[in-house]
Amino acid sequence: MRGSAVVLFSSLLIFPAPVEAQAPPADDVRASVARWVDANQRAVVGELVDLLSIPNVAANRPDILRNLTYLEQAFARRGFTTRRLDTAGNPLFFAERSTPGATKTTLIYAHVDGQPVDPAAWAQDDPWTPIVRTNRIDQEGTPVEDWRSRDRFEPSWRVYARSASDDKSPIAAMLTALDALAAAGFAPTTHLKVIIDTEEEAGSPNLVPAVTRYRDVLAADLMLIFDGPMHSSGRPTLAFGARGIITGTLTVYGPKSGVHSGNYGNWVPNPALALVRLLTSMKDDEGRVTIEGYYDDVVPLTDEERVLLTSVPDDSDELKRVFGFAAPERADRSLQEGLQIPTLNIRGLASAHVGAGARTLIPDRAVAELDLRLVKETSGPKLMSLVADHIRRQGFYLVDAEPTDAERAAHPKIARLEVGPLMAAFRTSPLADDSRALATALERAFGEPPVQIRTLGGSVPIAPFVEALNVPAILVPIVNFDNNQHEENENLRVGDFFKGIEILAVVLAR
């Protein structure tokens, strides 16, 4: 049973942390940084907004290069040396700065590219012309017309723009954190390397060879990922792993072109019906994947791991209210439990037309876009091959190109499964020294233990680093959970942004 009455375990009770000798007191760092940010709100928000004003869909390379130019100048101003790492796709951004006296190196990862946009769906004219609202749009947030001339920003205000949360604000927060630390006389406790991805929202298809190629450049003792949303409680959050992802496009074929639904209805097979029946065969009414072997590689949780999951505050009532739904897929499974196993998500459906363009026809095809989230123990290609096997067992002939006339004549049910790029999952032990040191620093600075998440549900392209560099990796998310990430009206809560700067400063000066 989960509810607000459940006792929440402090991470410290579970995992006693080692004392970190050389770092400055975390609470001093936080207070100093907070004061500096408070005195410089206009400049701090201004730098974020400048970055958000550069369009950043990975497929649009000239836009990505404009972002890189911006980053080169911003990091150079903070004493970093920068370079572009060539790949088969967009170049990666790299920056490094040594810290006098430090013996270890931290590699920081973020990404500057953003999800594609459908501008018509946004409440503002242009997703890359940021605006500020007094609150969320669906909570009566109204535009702050004169925000560009304001010196003070209310914590409840929100910056609306593509990548406001995912993932440009962590980059801006890191830059500000370095400024604020320097102004207060603090320094990071390690050498710093920064790698900024330019194709994350496109699945980072070129990252694996690049990480291998630049293994020496990227070598580090710890990797920190600045991406993803904080826990909805607003408490500082650490995540020790993230799910992977593999996408697939499932097409079921009907007649060569749409045929009149009156003249041929009840005779010509409808591919939309075949697709919905096929998808129905893959999942039950509670979202449980019913494909044979789908969960076989999932390792049951240990008691210790279950305690860690339970220590994450239960915000399910708030999430249900904000997202507007009555009940999760399964009454017997918490969100944290759900994140420990793979998904099979229908992320898009299309067949012929809906709405004003709808026409009375039997469609020529029906398409479902799928994304399969992976956990460390499950292989994306293997899950996809299980999906393909399942499709065949439902009587479909699988093609790997548009079906030929001969194939159409021979097979009553024809489908195609196009597999997209893979991003593997990763997980670092929450009991490792680095894990404990971060948790301790954040607890000292913020007066309560951070929310500690075994597996973040989203995917970050970190597995190649972990494998190629043999480096532990930990996520430090800072943005508000209700940010409309990946959707229209993406936004960043200003209060969370300011707090995120403090979090990153504490982490860098741990």
Next chain:
Amino acid sequence: MRGSAVVLFSSLLIFPAPVEAQAPPADDVRASVARWVDANQRAVVGELVDLLSIPNVAANRPDILRNLTYLEQAFARRGFTTRRLDTAGNPLFFAERSTPGATKTTLIYAHVDGQPVDPAAWAQDDPWTPIVRTNRIDQEGTPVEDWRSRDRFEPSWRVYARSASDDKSPIAAMLTALDALAAAGFAPTTHLKVIIDTEEEAGSPNLVPAVTRYRDVLAADLMLIFDGPMHSSGRPTLAFGARGIITGTLTVYGPKSGVHSGNYGNWVPNPALALVRLLTSMKDDEGRVTIEGYYDDVVPLTDEERVLLTSVPDDSDELKRVFGFAAPERADRSLQEGLQIPTLNIRGLASAHVGAGARTLIPDRAVAELDLRLVKETSGPKLMSLVADHIRRQGFYLVDAEPTDAERAAHPKIARLEVGPLMAAFRTSPLADDSRALATALERAFGEPPVQIRTLGGSVPIAPFVEALNVPAILVPIVNFDNNQHEENENLRVGDFFKGIEILAVVLAR
């Protein structure tokens, strides 16, 4: 068992026709008209192309009015008096011409509006700039560049344009048939009234009150509908009824806006999954509707009706080849049998995005566009209420507007069923005198009995006329069956157009 070896019954063997005393010999009419068309191909095609060049989506009233102006001039040139009949929507076009010595009146129905277009899906730049190809696009048809200066048109050529088949060519064919009859010294055997619909592809939402309001204007002894495709055998075709249609838009609601499929996958319910499971519950794998009571009002066929269905040539192998599918929905049901019962067709699906715009999210909603074809005995509103009852039985709470926060909090499964306009089915007895007279005239002219169809699968807004005017109605389709009606690349086979002119001349001079 159906196949090419099945003996096809002649309609004359089944339904002996009365001798029609006053009409000229049908074969003389046909030969005279054919000669005239042959000598005037350029002008005949030119008039069709002029009409096709006027955009004609019902929602675009100025375009519809331009079509009406064209019709007024074309019919006035043939001695008709014309008027516009006002409705709550687009005006209807009406024309009449008396025939000296005639005692009966024929009311002819066609429609000048066309389905909406998606120009990007067409092979030509503009669906309203007709082009001519040597054959179907998928049969290596290439553009005939100089067709506008040609005097001769090959029968295998095709005119590509929106409404080339549905339903402007029957209007052009009728005008040409009247010219050719006059040139050969023949006249129609009845007074003529012509009503041309301007909202047929929008479901003729304003036709019912208009027919009642103009009952006296429209009064006639027989109604002929010039719409729909001929049988694929290419034989002249008569249809004594047509299915009706009612459309519905089914929306299943998910979170208020799309949420990240990683952060919340396996926890936030996916509306696309709920929709596909709901649709799956409505139809089995062979397309049989599994909604309780859906077929209750269907009256079993009599032996005589079964013979009529069997007399329709079995073109299933050709249809399967042309449309490119291996097997119909049910092995034990012919196309003609399928047309005698209602359908539940998924004509469109949409949820979030597919293709390049696909994003990794749990969609906020999933939509299915449905069309339900009706037969004379089944009521559209009743079938829709059965669908709604079924949705409720699957555990859904049905809303009639976007769900409120309170509804979202109270109901785990929320759906909406928006019901569109209704077009009822109609059917005239194939044994009636008028039915037999038409069949006889066509058999004499073409040397074989016409294909006689009990129920045409498509829908025409004829039921209001049949009910308000108490007039028998018969469809005389003339266009090729493989015309891509309602889709991109709609086309008209030139040979079928010329033959259609002969058919309409024979029918008018019966």
